[in-house]
Amino acid sequence: HELPLSTHPLLRLQCPNLTLFHRHATSTHTATCPVPGLLGIFPDLNTDSNTNNLNLPWSFPPKCMTLASSSKKSSPASSYQSASSVSSTSSASSAYSSSSSSLSASASLENDESRGKEIPYCLFTSQPFRNGHGTSLIVSPNTASHLLGLGVFEDRPPPWKWIRQSSRSRSNEQQRTNLAYRIINVAGKGKGVVATRPIKQGEIIMVDYPALLISEEFLRETGREGKGHLRRRMVKRAIEQLPEITREKVWGLMRGPGKYEVDAIMGVNLKGLEGVGSGANSALALLEEPRTEEHGESYAAEGVMGLFAEVARINHSCRPNARLRFVENRATMEVISYRPISPGEEISISYTALTLSPSDRHHFLKQNHQFTCHCPLCTSLSDDPSAKTLTAESHSRRTHLQEVFDTMLHAKGEGFYQDAINILKDWLDFAEVEGLLPLMGEYHGTMAELYLLLAERGSPGDKEVDREGALRQALREARMAVDAWVKLRSVDGRKTEEARVFLEKVFKLKERRGKGK
Numbered sequence: 001h002e003l004p005l006s007t008h009p010l011l012r013l014q015c016p017n018l019t020l021f022h023r024h025a026t027s028t029h030t031a032t033c034p035v036p037g038l039l040g041i042f043p044d045l046n047t048d049s050n051t052n053n054l055n056l057p058w059s060f061p062p063k064c065m066t067l068a069s070s071s072k073k074s075s076p077a078s079s080y081q082s083a084s085s086v087s088s089t090s091s092a093s094s095a096y097s098s099s100s101s102s103l104s105a106s107a108s109l110e111n112d113e114s115r116g117k118e119i120p121y122c123l124f125t126s127q128p129f130r131n132g133h134g135t136s137l138i139v140s141p142n143t144a145s146h147l148l149g150l151g152v153f154e155d156r157p158p159p160w161k162w163i164r165q166s167s168r169s170r171s172n173e174q175q176r177t178n179l180a181y182r183i184i185n186v187a188g189k190g191k192g193v194v195a196t197r198p199i200k201q202g203e204i205i206m207v208d209y210p211a212l213l214i215s216e217e218f219l220r221e222t223g224r225e226g227k228g229h230l231r232r233r234m235v236k237r238a239i240e241q242l243p244e245i246t247r248e249k250v251w252g253l254m255r256g257p258g259k260y261e262v263d264a265i266m267g268v269n270l271k272g273l274e275g276v277g278s279g280a281n282s283a284l285a286l287l288e289e290p291r292t293e294e295h296g297e298s299y300a301a302e303g304v305m306g307l308f309a310e311v312a313r314i315n316h317s318c319r320p321n322a323r324l325r326f327v328e329n330r331a332t333m334e335v336i337s338y339r340p341i342s343p344g345e346e347i348s349i350s351y352t353a354l355t356l357s358p359s360d361r362h363h364f365l366k367q368n369h370q371f372t373c374h375c376p377l378c379t380s381l382s383d384d385p386s387a388k389t390l391t392a393e394s395h396s397r398r399t400h401l402q403e404v405f406d407t408m409l410h411a412k413g414e415g416f417y418q419d420a421i422n423i424l425k426d427w428l429d430f431a432e433v434e435g436l437l438p439l440m441g442e443y444h445g446t447m448a449e450l451y452l453l454l455a456e457r458g459s460p461g462d463k464e465v466d467r468e469g470a471l472r473q474a475l476r477e478a479r480m481a482v483d484a485w486v487k488l489r490s491v492d493g494r495k496t497e498e499a500r501v502f503l504e505k506v507f508k509l510k511e512r513r514g515k516g517k
């Protein structure tokens with residue numbers, strides 16, 4: 001599963017034989033060209049910058065900062081390298097040369113040996129990105145290179161269907177009114193997004209682009225030891241460098257608690273890209289949480305959070321009618337409906353894992369997002385008896401679901417795979433009632449695993465296990481898991497990739513069994 005990436009013209013130019021691999025693939029960079037991950041990111045000073053840099057998407061010279069990582073005890077080495085030199089120099093070319101000198105410093109630090117000692121983060125802004133929406137990234141050069149290699153900055157024309165639609169509509173104003181949603185004030189929640197027309201299940205309601213993409217590690221590293229001012233300076237510059245229309249939207253976003261404007265905006269509006277429940281989903285939490293070594297050393301596997309100025313207006317609900325899907329190779333956030341939505345209904349997503357109990361949800365939202373939920377399932381502030389019943393019923397169903405799931409795990413742990421499968425089917429019936437379709441990827445993945453275990457090990461007490469049948473079922477469920485993850489996340493999300501690797505494993509096993517007969 002080595003997936004060659006679309007090769008950016010610059011990468012091809014600099015390293016004709018270079019093959020980059022998808023970041024989720026098991027074998028990572030095998031590139032031979034100098035310093036993988038740093039190609040085509042910075043202007044090359046050795047050649048005439050006017051001609052060579054034409055293809056770079058950046059509207060300003062990239063600015064880099066190295067932070068001593070937490071593995072190295074507190075070091076005063078944090079510096080905001082080229083930003084100061086940019087402001088102290090007037091000519092663009094000397095600004096480029098200063099960022100290039102920070103490149104050579106970071107290049108030598110990015111090899112595997114010294115990785116983790118000092119991590120450079122750079123600010124890259126592309127103003128033309130997505131027809132003038134613009135975007136600013138604060139990421140490691142590796143990640144910037146990865147995104148460039150994916151073709152994220154090559155703006156492709158929209159699908160012909162959209163062109164046809166927009167050519168029919170006469171003006172921008174009319175195009176706006178064609179949108180399925182609008183942003184209005186919502187009682188008790190600030191602003192929110194409501195449907196303007198009937199929306200079908202599975203429809204893409206909103207497509208939004210990142211105003212900011214910021215490395216999680218950068219947020220963590222600057223969340224400690226008095227480095228907050230470095231973060232705020234870098235983020236403020238990132239916002240200031242955006243085109244006016246997007247910049248104004250960002251400054252106009254809701255602010256959370258905190259005395260610093262930039263942190264207050266990021267705290268409530270930044271979103272993790274892998275969806276709820278995986279990695280960080282609140283920047284607020286990230287700035288305080290101790291780091292977990294979740295990612296290995298794989299190429300460009302840096303967690304990134306995004307600020308999407310329209311998506312940021314979508315409020316939380318404990319029973320959401322929509323979900324987010326990040327499409328990595330377009331760096332685009334899509335909002336997709338779980339069920340039909342009527343005009344005037346608020347569009348909501350869940351900021352928490354859906355299986356949490358009401359009290360855990362409250363606690364989580366308070367702790368990580370610092371608000372008290374006013375959604376229909378949360379009646380902490382409501383005396384309405386019917387709402388209370390709704391909450392109680394939902395709570396008892398979700399508690400039951402958790403119990404069923406635990407029983408299933410117990411059966412699995414004891415080797416009773418057939419029983420575990422039956423119990424999990426029961427779980428699905430309840431999950432459907434509770435509107436927990438977002439968990440379908442998890443469901444099919446677990447089913448596939450159980451069938452595979454059954455096929456390989458049998459089940460005590462069941463001497464007559466149809467192992468071939470179980471393997472067929474494992475393959476079927478594994479396929480469904482991939483489909484579910486593609487729908488829930490995206491074709492290249494981490495979960496999708498894991499499901500795909502599992503599917504391949506089952507597929508090969510089935511093939512081998514077939515040949516062995």
Ligand SMILES: C[S@@+](CC[C@H](N)C(=O)[O-])C[C@H]1O[C@@H](n2cnc3c(N)ncnc32)[C@H](O)[C@@H]1O
Nearest residue numbers: 189190191254268312313315316371373374375
């Ligand atoms: C990402 S913003 C959502 C848009 C926001 N309402 C606005 O006006 O821009 C998240 C913030 O909205 C508010 N919010 C979101 N969902 C809510 C809910 N279910 N109940 C109450 N407040 C909510 C909270 O203040 C939260 O920090």
